[in-house]
Amino acid sequence: MKYVDEYRDGKLARAIAATIAAEVRPELSYRFMEFCGGHTHAISRYGIEDLLPANVRMIHGPGCPVCVLPVGRIDDAIKLARRRDITLCTYGDLMRVPGSQGSSLLKAKAAGADIRMVYSTLDAVRIAQAEPGRNVVFFAIGFETTTPPTAMAILAAQKKGLSNFFIFCNHVLTPAAIQNILESPDVRALGNVRIDGFVGPAHVSTVIGTRPYHAFAEEFEKPVVIAGFEPLDVMQAILMLVRQVNSGRHEVENQYIRAVTVDGNLKAQDFVAQVFEPRDSFEWRGLGMVPNSALRLREAYARYDAEKVFAIETVQAEDNPACECGAILRGVKKPADCKLFGTLCTPETPMGSCMVSSEGSCAAHWTYGRFRDYARQETQRHEFEQKAAS
Amino acid sequence: MNANPKPGVARLKFRKLDIMNGRVDLSHGSGGRAMAQLIAGIFHEAFANEWLAQGNDQSVFGVPAGRMAMTTDAYVVSPLFFPGGDIGSLSVHGTINDLAMSGARPLYLSASFILEEGFPLADLQRVAQSMGEASRAAGVPVITGDTKVVERGKADGVFISTAGVGLVPAGLDLSGDRARPGDAVIVSGSMGDHGVAIMSCRQNLEFETRIISDSAALHELTAAMVEACGPSLRLMRDPTRGGLAATLNEIAQQSQAGIRIEESAIPVKPEVAAACELLGLDPLHVANEGKLVVFAAPEAAQKLLAVMRAHPLGRDAAIIGSVVEDSHHFVQMTTGFGGGRIVDWLSGEQLPRIC
Numbered sequence: 001m002k003y004v005d006e007y008r009d010g011k012l013a014r015a016i017a018a019t020i021a022a023e024v025r026p027e028l029s030y031r032f033m034e035f036c037g038g039h040t041h042a043i044s045r046y047g048i049e050d051l052l053p054a055n056v057r058m059i060h061g062p063g064c065p066v067c068v069l070p071v072g073r074i075d076d077a078i079k080l081a082r083r084r085d086i087t088l089c090t091y092g093d094l095m096r097v098p099g100s101q102g103s104s105l106l107k108a109k110a111a112g113a114d115i116r117m118v119y120s121t122l123d124a125v126r127i128a129q130a131e132p133g134r135n136v137v138f139f140a141i142g143f144e145t146t147t148p149p150t151a152m153a154i155l156a157a158q159k160k161g162l163s164n165f166f167i168f169c170n171h172v173l174t175p176a177a178i179q180n181i182l183e184s185p186d187v188r189a190l191g192n193v194r195i196d197g198f199v200g201p202a203h204v205s206t207v208i209g210t211r212p213y214h215a216f217a218e219e220f221e222k223p224v225v226i227a228g229f230e231p232l233d234v235m236q237a238i239l240m241l242v243r244q245v246n247s248g249r250h251e252v253e254n255q256y257i258r259a260v261t262v263d264g265n266l267k268a269q270d271f272v273a274q275v276f277e278p279r280d281s282f283e284w285r286g287l288g289m290v291p292n293s294a295l296r297l298r299e300a301y302a303r304y305d306a307e308k309v310f311a312i313e314t315v316q317a318e319d320n321p322a323c324e325c326g327a328i329l330r331g332v333k334k335p336a337d338c339k340l341f342g343t344l345c346t347p348e349t350p351m352g353s354c355m356v357s358s359e360g361s362c363a364a365h366w367t368y369g370r371f372r373d374y375a376r377q378e379t380q381r382h383e384f385e386q387k388a389a390s
Numbered sequence: 391m392n393a394n395p396k397p398g399v400a401r402l403k404f405r406k407l408d409i410m411n412g413r414v415d416l417s418h419g420s421g422g423r424a425m426a427q428l429i430a431g432i433f434h435e436a437f438a439n440e441w442l443a444q445g446n447d448q449s450v451f452g453v454p455a456g457r458m459a460m461t462t463d464a465y466v467v468s469p470l471f472f473p474g475g476d477i478g479s480l481s482v483h484g485t486i487n488d489l490a491m492s493g494a495r496p497l498y499l500s501a502s503f504i505l506e507e508g509f510p511l512a513d514l515q516r517v518a519q520s521m522g523e524a525s526r527a528a529g530v531p532v533i534t535g536d537t538k539v540v541e542r543g544k545a546d547g548v549f550i551s552t553a554g555v556g557l558v559p560a561g562l563d564l565s566g567d568r569a570r571p572g573d574a575v576i577v578s579g580s581m582g583d584h585g586v587a588i589m590s591c592r593q594n595l596e597f598e599t600r601i602i603s604d605s606a607a608l609h610e611l612t613a614a615m616v617e618a619c620g621p622s623l624r625l626m627r628d629p630t631r632g633g634l635a636a637t638l639n640e641i642a643q644q645s646q647a648g649i650r651i652e653e654s655a656i657p658v659k660p661e662v663a664a665a666c667e668l669l670g671l672d673p674l675h676v677a678n679e680g681k682l683v684v685f686a687a688p689e690a691a692q693k694l695l696a697v698m699r700a701h702p703l704g705r706d707a708a709i710i711g712s713v714v715e716d717s718h719h720f721v722q723m724t725t726g727f728g729g730g731r732i733v734d735w736l737s738g739e740q741l742p743r744i745c
Binding site: 008010049050348363369370 | 654660663664667718720722724725726727728729730731732734737
């Protein structure tokens with residue numbers, strides 16, 4: 001497959017792996033966080049861990065929009081969908097995300113709610129147009145990548161004069177969350193994990209550009225390398241981070257030059273600014289309340305705002321107290337350290353945010369990488385037995 | 391219709407069905423004249439064989455000595471007609487393949503139809519004739535059947551259930567629990583064609599592709615494999631829903647072993663890979679309807695591969711890995727990129743009503 005296979009070339013991967021192995025300093029340990037679920041998925045799916053030296057560790061960040069959606073908002077969506085006058089349109093990956101008390105959109109659909117899976121915001125607009133008797137609500141989630149299409153849908157509905165199209169807005173902002181990883185009160189409570197650098201978002205950065213990361217890199221003195229989602233992109237970004245660490249730099253570098261510019265997509269940014277404004281605070285599943293980390297519709301577009309029109313009041317719902325997602329998202333713990341991982345919490349029955357979508361760190365580890373936990377255990381047991389024997 | 395029909399229902403004279411404009415209505419399931427007319431005008435004509443022509447509620451056939459295989463399957467695919475096939479041919483191929491995977495020679499099929507009120511007779515005829523063609527091409531007749539009609543909205547056009555019986559060659563014992571460490575794992579061709587073909591014509595997901603479903607009856611391929619390498623075969627399975635990943639995990643569990651495969655050895659058509667890329671799917675989770683996976687003793691692998699490649703339905707056969715000892719029964723894959731990963735079952739529903 002042209003323009004894809006080139007970025008998954010095993011030979012090139014081995015060459016970059018050899019360079020990384022040659023350049024890392026054995027006395028140092030390198031801990032890099034990839035913020036985005038897309039990177040987490042690539043790392044797990046292509047087995048990138050196997051190509052890295054033992055002293056380079058990847059920490060999987062909270063950048064999966066499905067995962068970080070709080071339980072209360074899922075409950076809100078289910079409540080909306082149960083109303084007889086409402087058709088709820090949603091991306092398919094939200095269907096199985098558990099709300100409180102074992103509920104989900106999938107179960108609500110089975111019980112008769114009118115929930116339709118769509119592949120684009122404009123599909124939802126089309127449904128509203130075709131079925132004027134229904135109130136069509138689009139369950140909008142995602143980072144800066146999916147916000148412009150939601151803005152476009154509202155503008156399209158306005159242009160078509162639709163009075164039965166609404167947005168349930170859950171759009172969140174990346175830079176605020178990255179900052180939160182390093183400085184929130186929870187970090188102090190959970191213990192301080194040193195992160196030596198960040199693999200910066202791919203698709204998000206195509207929209208917002210590289211500029212928003214500069215203040216962060218400078219303030220926290222952490223290198224950021226914006227990288228594409230293909231496995232070679234990730235390998236190259238890791239090499240670039242290793243080089244920054246080795247030379248004591250903390251700059252924003254752009255590995256993903258084929259798609260990301262300094263300014264980003266200005267037109268998309270304009271649409272977003274026209275329709276949305278920041279919220280003071282928003283709950284992230286696994287991170288808690290994060291200031292200035294989400295968007296809502298501006299007053300001028302209030303008639304499209306499902307939250308206002310249908311008077312939604314989100315009730316905060318708690319995750320299972322044994323869930324370690326908060327610590328895992330910050331790199332303090334690994335998936336296998338959580339008691340629920342692989343026992344009560346699996347991709348079929350997710351309990352915490354990291355397991356709910358295939359891009360979550362626990363789901364990716366369970367689906368692609370859990371054999372390494374057993375391999376590690378077996379090596380340890382073997383070493384123990386050898387020691388005991390001698 | 392049979393050129394020289396035997397006495398029975400098919401010979402009775404009924405008013406001709408208005409196939410061009412007619413639709414299934416509730417009277418077609420009532421047991422009355424309309425039902426008899428539907429059965430004669432559509433099904434007997436499409437399936438045309440001596441057993442059906444007798445018009446009995448069952449068909450009687452001789453039983454050879456030895457062991458038989460029996461299977462049943464329901465078909466609810468949406469859309470009913472897709473590139474490379476339709477629900478009719480699929481319902482013949484799928485059941486023949488389930489028999490063939492035991493090494494059996496398929497003998498006879500049955501077919502039950504659940505029809506939705508309002509379903510166009512022209513579509514029903516198209517489905518039935520496609521079934522008839524598929525069964526004649528395979529040499530496996532549909533010898534008994536049933537028709538029910540449900541109210542509009544209680545089904546989706548037509549659902550078909552077929553069952554089949556076949557004869558297992560003496561001494562052959564294929565079963566999912568027979569894989570042993572060292573066994574070779576071979577697929578008969580490219581993975582994911584059927585699922586992508588179906589997806590390409592789903593409402594709200596239409597995309598242009600040249601991919602057609604691989605729906606095909608595999609019993610002649612399996613017969614050649616059994617004849618050449620019978621004693622060395624451990625098991626065969628057709629990776630339908632859940633794709634190759636689900637099939638390999640089933641075998642690993644049943645045989646209490648691990649399986650290791652090489653990503654670069656698995657045949658996937660570039661168009662299928664591209665569509666999966668676009669839709670965020672893993673080709674290893676996408677359904678096939680004309681492919682099989684075979685586990686065989688390592689010393690027979692090359693010979694078996696040659697036999698498979700000599701058959702048109704096994705032209706692209708490839709050895710993709712082997713069985714290993716593993717107390718966790720993982721299916722592990724070396725990625726084309728060079729790392730390792732698990733190939734897990736699919737979580738949740740990737741695509742409802744694929745077959």
